[in-house]
Amino acid sequence: MTNPDHSIVWQYGLFNRLSSLQVHAILQQRQKVFVLEQQCLYPDIDNTDLLAGHLIGWLEHGKADLEIAGYLRIMAPGVCYPEVSVGRVLIVEKMRGNGMGLELMNRALTVIAEIYPNVNIRISAQHYLEKFYTGLGFVTLSDAYDEDGIPHIDMLLDAGQLRKNSFAVTTQIL
Secondary structure: OOOOOOOEEEEEEEHHHOOHHHHHHHHHHHHHHHHHHOOOOOOOOOOHHHHOEEEEEEEOOOOOOOEEEEEEEEEOOOOOOOOEEEEEEEEOHHHOOOOHHHHHHHHHHHHHHHHOOOOOEEEEEEHHHHHHHHHOOOEEOOOOEEEOOEEEEEEEEOHHHOOOOHHHHHEEEO
16 A cells, blocks of 8 residues: 555556656656666667556646656557567655555556456566566566566466456546
């Protein structure tokens, strides 16, 4: 469960539906988490952003503030894999350890079930998160391999495991 001291506003939209300030906030957090914190030099900004849906949890401070609590992107079948895929999953440091990652993923699975019913989900997960994703119903498909200096594994969630829940009602779809 997320911290009761933080109110989160959830939003899902395609790249062309996001404002320039929203895109800037997303890219800024991705750089902070993936490039600086994880010390992983790789081309984070890629053409996949243009094709993906973006799920963002905004910390609510007021209309002018755009502070991300959590983020991920969802790619349609055929963009990265034959299945739907999820990537660039991040939780900002101050929101870690309180269930935010679980809430973010549950919301993503709900969005996917509505947009892509009956389609499996494939992810390339950081190896240390295998237990977390297994808890969501994903099964491990590969041994650990190196991706940009970080051990990863391929995982799959069968579409039959997806179920709609109340998160869709509280996620703003752009």
